[in-house]
Amino acid sequence: MLSRVADRIFWMSRQMERAENMARILGVTSNLVLLDTGELQEQNLLAPLSITETEATYRERHDKLTLPALIEFMALDEKNPSSIYSCLKWARENGHAVRWLITSEMWETLNATWLEMRAIPRSRVTGAGATEFFDWVKDRSHLFRGVTYGTIVRGEAFNFSRLGTFLERADNTARILDVKYHILLPSVEDVGGALDYYQWAALLRSVSAFETYRQLYRDQIFPIKVAQLLILERRMPRSLAACFDQVKEAMDRIRGQSDQPAKRLAYELHARLSYADIEEVFQGGLHEFLAAVLSDIGELGSRIQRAYLGEV
Amino acid sequence: MKGRHYDEMHGADGVVRAHFRALAAWLAETPAERVAEKRREADLLFHRVGITFAVYGDDAGAERLIPFDTIPRVIPKAEWDQLAKGVRQRVSALNRFLHDIYHEQDILNAGVIPAEQVLTNDAYQVSMLGLELPNQVYSHVAGIDLVRHEDGSYYVLEDNLRTPSGVSYMLENRKMMMRLFPELFARQHVHPVEHYPGLLLETLRAVAPSRARDPVVAVLTPGQYNSAYFEHAFLAQQMGVELVEGMDLFVKDGFVHMRTTSGPQRLDVIYRRVDDAFLDPLAFRQDSLLGVPGLLSVYRAGNVALANALGTGVADDKSTYPYVPEMIRFYLGEEPLLQNVPTWLCKRSQDLELVLDRLPDLVVKEVQGSGGYGMLIGPAAKKNEIEAFRARIKANPTNYIAQPTLSLSTCPTFVERGLAPRHVDLRPYVLSGKEVKLVPGGLTRVALTEGSLVVNSSQGGGTKDTWVVD
Numbered sequence: 001m002l003s004r005v006a007d008r009i010f011w012m013s014r015q016m017e018r019a020e021n022m023a024r025i026l027g028v029t030s031n032l033v034l035l036d037t038g039e040l041q042e043q044n045l046l047a048p049l050s051i052t053e054t055e056a057t058y059r060e061r062h063d064k065l066t067l068p069a070l071i072e073f074m075a076l077d078e079k080n081p082s083s084i085y086s087c088l089k090w091a092r093e094n095g096h097a098v099r100w101l102i103t104s105e106m107w108e109t110l111n112a113t114w115l116e117m118r119a120i121p122r123s124r125v126t127g128a129g130a131t132e133f134f135d136w137v138k139d140r141s142h143l144f145r146g147v148t149y150g151t152i153v154r155g156e157a158f159n160f161s162r163l164g165t166f167l168e169r170a171d172n173t174a175r176i177l178d179v180k181y182h183i184l185l186p187s188v189e190d191v192g193g194a195l196d197y198y199q200w201a202a203l204l205r206s207v208s209a210f211e212t213y214r215q216l217y218r219d220q221i222f223p224i225k226v227a228q229l230l231i232l233e234r235r236m237p238r239s240l241a242a243c244f245d246q247v248k249e250a251m252d253r254i255r256g257q258s259d260q261p262a263k264r265l266a267y268e269l270h271a272r273l274s275y276a277d278i279e280e281v282f283q284g285g286l287h288e289f290l291a292a293v294l295s296d297i298g299e300l301g302s303r304i305q306r307a308y309l310g311e312v
Numbered sequence: 313m314k315g316r317h318y319d320e321m322h323g324a325d326g327v328v329r330a331h332f333r334a335l336a337a338w339l340a341e342t343p344a345e346r347v348a349e350k351r352r353e354a355d356l357l358f359h360r361v362g363i364t365f366a367v368y369g370d371d372a373g374a375e376r377l378i379p380f381d382t383i384p385r386v387i388p389k390a391e392w393d394q395l396a397k398g399v400r401q402r403v404s405a406l407n408r409f410l411h412d413i414y415h416e417q418d419i420l421n422a423g424v425i426p427a428e429q430v431l432t433n434d435a436y437q438v439s440m441l442g443l444e445l446p447n448q449v450y451s452h453v454a455g456i457d458l459v460r461h462e463d464g465s466y467y468v469l470e471d472n473l474r475t476p477s478g479v480s481y482m483l484e485n486r487k488m489m490m491r492l493f494p495e496l497f498a499r500q501h502v503h504p505v506e507h508y509p510g511l512l513l514e515t516l517r518a519v520a521p522s523r524a525r526d527p528v529v530a531v532l533t534p535g536q537y538n539s540a541y542f543e544h545a546f547l548a549q550q551m552g553v554e555l556v557e558g559m560d561l562f563v564k565d566g567f568v569h570m571r572t573t574s575g576p577q578r579l580d581v582i583y584r585r586v587d588d589a590f591l592d593p594l595a596f597r598q599d600s601l602l603g604v605p606g607l608l609s610v611y612r613a614g615n616v617a618l619a620n621a622l623g624t625g626v627a628d629d630k631s632t633y634p635y636v637p638e639m640i641r642f643y644l645g646e647e648p649l650l651q652n653v654p655t656w657l658c659k660r661s662q663d664l665e666l667v668l669d670r671l672p673d674l675v676v677k678e679v680q681g682s683g684g685y686g687m688l689i690g691p692a693a694k695k696n697e698i699e700a701f702r703a704r705i706k707a708n709p710t711n712y713i714a715q716p717t718l719s720l721s722t723c724p725t726f727v728e729r730g731l732a733p734r735h736v737d738l739r740p741y742v743l744s745g746k747e748v749k750l751v752p753g754g755l756t757r758v759a760l761t762e763g764s765l766v767v768n769s770s771q772g773g774g775t776k777d778t779w780v781v782d
Contacts, residue, residue: 002560003571097536100545100555156573257575308573 012094013164019087020141170243259307379774398649410450435625460721509550518745527580563606
């Protein structure tokens with residue numbers, strides 16, 4: 001497959017997945033902000049900016065940190081490259097460049113999503129219609145992934161689409177966890193307090209894992225089990241381990257030339273997440289573990305770019 | 313509309329011609345509402361599939377369609393066979409001409425065509441001199457524009473030997489007609505055109521460098537913002553080959569390679585839809601981002617084939633056109649089967665005088681113009697337009713040719729108030745590889761404005777399906 005084409009497909013899939021993750025993060029943030037009053041408010045509002053490393057850009061554009069302004073920035077701001085608006089726009093743009101190679105259903109999904117995005121009144125998104133909007137973004141992402149899985153030829157286009165999707169998802173899950181890791185650390189006070197419970201539940205909900213937790217562990221919510229579920233539980237499709245099962249599968253199928261560095265790192269990450277023990281992770285430091293994974297995911301992205309997709 | 317014209321559907325007595333009868337019967341018995349509904353369906357489908365031609369801007373979603381008319385233009389098989397013979401003869405001679413002017417130049421030496429007409433032409437490529445091409449073919453894909461005069465005979469209006477476009481509409485129009493009106497195809501045998509992409513691939517593979525046992529073919533496009541991008545993508549997809557842009561290709565060790573996810577892959581044949589000047593920034597326009605640096609050197613070494621070849625424009629220039637019948641006689645020793653429109657070259661002083669004298673009756677065109685731009689249609693022009701054009705011709709006579717205004721034939725077409733006659737032309741696509749081939753049909757363009765003779769899509773023209781029937 002042409003490198004340029006693979007690049008477009010890889011990024012098209014990443015951008016759709018990123019839009020979904022932005023919607024998830026914003027959805028949970030909205031809930032937390034509505035539930036909380038007081039000192040955690042600022043922290044909750046800051047989390048999405050920390051996760052996407054866009055606090056500085058936000059501050060340039062807005063004086064105050066408020067929920068409507070945050071949503072405006074992260075959902076609708078066309079100058080913010082990680083906003084939902086930008087992600088959907090670039091997913092469509094990339095899809096347009098390879099229309100002849102993806103299925104018409106895929107293209108129509110991307111195109112319709114973009115046209116609908118442009119037609120949505122901004123005031124609804126930052127106001128009463130926020131939750132509805134986040135659900136719509138998730139729906140469109142589910143639809144696109146489903147249409148892709150259900151229609152595209154099993155070949156390099158499919159492989160690079162899967163690779164993009166799951167690398168992006170792993171990146172997002174790791175970022176969400178890293179920003180919130182402190183709430184999972186054992187603390188003397190507040191153990192089992194209502195506040196913690198809401199934080200843990202929100203974290204689980206942001207990756208559609210609240211019911212999964214109950215179903216798999218049939219237990220009260222313990223922070224270490226939350227970490228287990230989101231990092232190492234391969235049955236949970238948004239966990240790091242599950243994402244890397246998919247990344248590895250895609251890398252197995254991709255036929256490259258001088259792609260040893262990329263494959264080596266992908267398989268190493270896969271092995272690390274497959275065989276890690278959550279107790280040991282906590283002993284070594286949860287933040288340190290997540291930071292290392294995140295940095296390796298970034299490096300893997302660059303190596304994939306070099307090995308298959310051409311110079312940036 | 314001035315003067316008489318040939319009606320494709322009805323004879324002089326108003327009776328429907330034999331080859332249009334099945335269609336006329338179907339039209340008579342099908343409720344107008346159903347036809348209208350199907351036309352709306354066609355519009356929707358074209359939009360959804362994205363068969364669009366207009367430039368795709370950032371604010372898209374607003375891509376324009378070429379209007380599609382659901383009434384086909386019908387040609388009887390016997391008539392088509394004559395036409396096909398004529399365009400094959402013409403394209404063969406034009407390819408012989410191109411080979412000749414880049415080699416021995418017999419036709420110039422014989423004085424049949426003035427040497428300066430060829431050698432000083434902007435499209436003449438010195439870099440093609442002495443280069444041997446497989447099968448001696450230069451214009452592998454040619455589009456010959458035909459019009460029908462009031463006496464019913466066909467005339468060649470112009471030859472398109474560079475990168476003629478529109479064949480995707482021929483194919484999509486047929487697909488659309490079969491989808492909308494399957495019952496029409498049950499009534500009479502319409503000769504198929506669907507095998508065109510297969511023939512094109514066969515043609516391209518036939519011109520591959522001889523060392524390539526299983527030649528790799530690609531379509532080279534200027535990119536997704538080009539107005540014909542849909543067609544480039546469509547043809548690549550239909551042939552099952554890669555659609556590449558300049559940046560996907562590079563030259564190394566004397567060959568052209570594609571950058572792929574599994575490393576460089578050698579490319580043998582490039583069906584290029586990029587103009588000569590943009591193909592190689594090292595050889596031609598240095599500012600071109602659409603080409604491949606070093607491509608010309610690989611081409612000259614015979615390690616990659618280009619279709620069409622470089623430098624074909626010298627043969628489809630409007631000032632070369634008047635000499636085509638002579639070329640046919642010179643190279644093939646045959647009489648031309650298709651007629652040329654009488655043409656005056658304004659660079660000849662006696663022609664210029666005559667042209668300036670009769671401007672209100674003539675069509676004047678720029679020598680290098682295309683797409684219906686930069687032309688004067690005398691009978692339809694206002695006095696001040698004619699005078700403005702007169703000044704332009706006088707200032708640069710070499711740049712203009714003139715022809716009598718032809719009365720293009722008409723074909724029934726859906727307009728707002730129902731069926732009405734509209735002027736049409738016809739562009740068959742001719743493929744030259746080991747042999748010269750064409751599918752039975754072509755692109756019929758229709759001028760949707762009453763009385764208009766301009767069929768170009770850039771000027772509000774539409775298209776029709778073209779049927780060759782037994």
